[in-house]
Amino acid sequence: MRTQAVGVALALAVTSLTSPAQAHPPTSTARVWVTTPDRAELLHERAPVSFRRGASDLTTITVDPRTSYQSIDGFGASITDSSANVLYRLSPAEREKTMRALFDPKQGIGVSFLRQPVGSSDFTAETEHYTYDDVPPGRTDFGLTHFSIAHDEQQILPLLRRAKQLNPALKVMATPWSPPAWMKTGDSLVGGRLKDDPAVYDAYARYLVKFVQAYTRAGVPVDFLSIQNEPQNRTPSAYPGTDLPVRQAAAVIERLGPLLRKASPRTKILGYDHNWTTHPGDIASTPPGEDPETDYPYKLLQSPAARWIAGTAYHCYSGDPSKQTDLHKAFPSKGIWFTECSGSHGPDDTPPQIFRGTLTWHARTLMIGTTRNWAKSVVNWNIALDSTGGPHLGGCDTCTGLVALHPDGTVSKDAEYFTIGHLSKFVKPGAVRIGSTSYGTTGWNGHLMSVAFRNPDGSTALLVHNENDDPRSFAVAVGDRSFEYDLPGGAIATFTWDRNGSAPRPVPLDGATATASVNAAEAGLAIDADGSTVWQSKQAQAPGQWLQVDLGSARHFRQVALDSGGHLGDYAAGWQVATSNDGVHWSDAVTGRSTGQLTTVDLHPTRARYLRVTSTATSNHWWSLADLRLYH
Structure with a gap:
């Protein structure tokens, strides 16, 4: 089986995932407005920021236009x-x-x-x-x-x-x-x-x-x-x-x-x-x-x-x-x-x-x-x-x-x-809320929070709040495009952009369960679609530590996102990903190394019930997974 590991990107561009006959080419920039707690900026429009192909090593807010929630009045x-x-x-x-x-x-x-x-x-x-x-x-x-x-x-x-x-x-x-x-x-x-x-x-x-x-x-x-x-x-x-x-x-x-x-x-x-x-x-x-x-x-x-x-x-x-x-x-x-x-x-x-x-x-x-x-x-x-x-x-x-x-x-x-x-x-x-990763909590944990919407005209609005008093650097990813940004402590930003090309389709993890070789009791926090809840190894990374997901039944997927969120440095230094249909016999593992907070592993189209991610390297950092996601 041909395999390829790609660090820090949401997903590789795959022809089958590209929307047909894109009448609206992807936008290249996002406009941004910022408000700071010291009143230095009050709904102030800053210079636009450019999307680029590829990824970032920073904490990455992933916008998912294919997942929708409530409409807005x-x-x-x-x-x-x-x-x-x-x-x-x-x-x-x-x-x-x-x-x-x-x-x-x-x-x-x-x-x-x-x-x-x-x-x-x-x-x-x-x-x-x-x-x-x-x-x-x-x-x-x-x-x-x-x-x-x-x-x-x-x-x-x-x-x-x-x-x-x-x-x-x-x-x-x-x-x-x-x-x-x-x-x-x-x-x-x-x-x-x-x-x-x-x-x-x-x-x-x-x-x-x-x-x-x-x-x-x-x-x-x-x-x-x-x-x-x-x-x-x-x-x-x-x-x-x-x-x-x-x-x-x-x-x-x-x-x-x-x-x-x-x-x-x-x-x-x-x-x-x-x-x-x-x-x-x-x-x-x-x-x-x-x-x-x-x-x-x-x-x-x-x-x-x-x-x-x-x-x-x-x-x-x-x-x-x-x-x-x-x-x-x-x-x-x-x-x-x-x-x-x-x-x-x-x-x-x-x-x-x-x-x-x-x-x-x-x-x-x-x-x-x-x-x-x-x-x-x-x-x-x-x-x-x-x-x-x-x-x-x-x-x-x-x-x-x-x-x-x-x-x-x-x-x-x-x-x-x-x-x-x-x-x-x-x-x-008439806008609809769409998916976006968010790592902060209403009770305050000092991380980045976000919420995203698709307007009736097809444009996107993304709100980001830096809960921390210190400035935070982060990335925003949509499909295989991303940009990086710095937000002052306590500040609010709204980013808007027009249609932004295609994005992979997420695999729902409803009913899935997870276990781990360390801190097994909290393994489910990695697959609850909530970036503010985090599974952590609670010990230094070592080869052989693993987290395993049971999807409940065999499902199709071709990409795995390993998102360590705002816990800087807590990504797996080295890893391997394997799949199975019975939890006993495993496929050849995809191996790689991470360099930042979000790592996307690109697979051949796979149909499996079980997924296991195993640490293959040593690090003084804990291993943290705020969100593990699968994509078609």
Whole structure:
């Protein structure tokens, strides 16, 4: 058998893997925009970088355009009542300038998703909280005769209409913080539950439909609707909130679904709209004898109401984004949207600390963490606040927005403007997330994180975040082309390029298992398609150490990628690769030496069940495999 070992390349160009009749020749350069935590660069476009044939010895982010995940609806924030108030304090010219900076895809960042409160939230500039059907205490309005969105026509709707003019692709989600008080126990917008009455459930469903219809008539169609913000937040701090158990949520949705399908077929219902995990405070506030429903989104999607629910909306204030993947695995036909997270700060934090901390946390947790865990949107909270974090009526007094109005009348762009901008300016609605290796974690491990998207026009956008405070050098590979780049500590970069030729087709490793001669318990970390989890020998390299993969059944492949990720120097100094169909009788081994973090072994077309990689040399470094991949 003829064999050939090739170090550090993703894959050799093979005629059978080249897309037929390439009408679009591969691009030769990638454009790049960078934001640094010290504000030295803020969505600054640097000189383009050139692709070249061949490979690099550096840690290599491999972009895999043949593997696709979720489609994207958009990225943005909320024009709350407070945000509208702040924007209307500006002169008409300054307001237009700020709106363009936010929504214009060319002159600004092209915000493409807004989550709008249905009535009052904690971020209102009013002196009292409100809904669209408020009546005096002790009275009801089951006919919804007092319903009106006149409040929003003053500032909010004009801003929404202008935003849609600036970015016609903009999508709008609507979320209530509370039903009208007359529908609730306690007759208050703050706390309480819906009255346990079918007539109330019906009235609330009709109330939400009337809102959608009114907004549509006002020129702002509603694309998504959830029925309650944070339904387990039973003790909101002087702002609207409602305890909505699963059974009540399901009862409302069962009534809302048919009405909404008739009145506004475009509007999708999203469930839950709360944190990745139930907050300990929400568990503690559960009424005696009741289930805290820590599995709320699962129960809701298991209920009969699930037929009306497009998917689940999540917030960032408890848990981590991996919970989105857990839910996706349980309900793969349902979508996941990330719909709220606010930047915040401590009382003694300085502006540079606030900017750095918010930028880096949002970069790894929201920009990349949520999208790598199936989110179809990334939405911050307020799009604009003043420099004191207001106005607000109850609730958060340390929140930050995408932009801030200062006492001297100037408007600054906060960290969230740039984290959202690195997405919304380059990843268009309808884009699809594609494969890319990522070595960092949302919990911070100091490595490089990435996420990649293919836009509707066929172009690619790759986001890279350097978690470490020190600069990092790395490579980006697509097929047999790559480029090298240096990124400052804590920085974010977005790379974009047009169609880039062909790439090999990956072999799915679902159901595969792995073992090893050393540290066998963690061998599976090498084949979990997660570059942030790493199998390591945990001892110096020595001849005879091996890692073996059982694919479960015989599969076709012709290339093996041995990716040591960000663990510099931990590549196999010497290696051999052999295959088998029974785990006993092995093919002649392909042998070679590595010189860098990614080594690709080129084989003749092979059909085998087992693959074994054996160390053949000595090194003081451990042997690390962040990712072992097979290609057709």
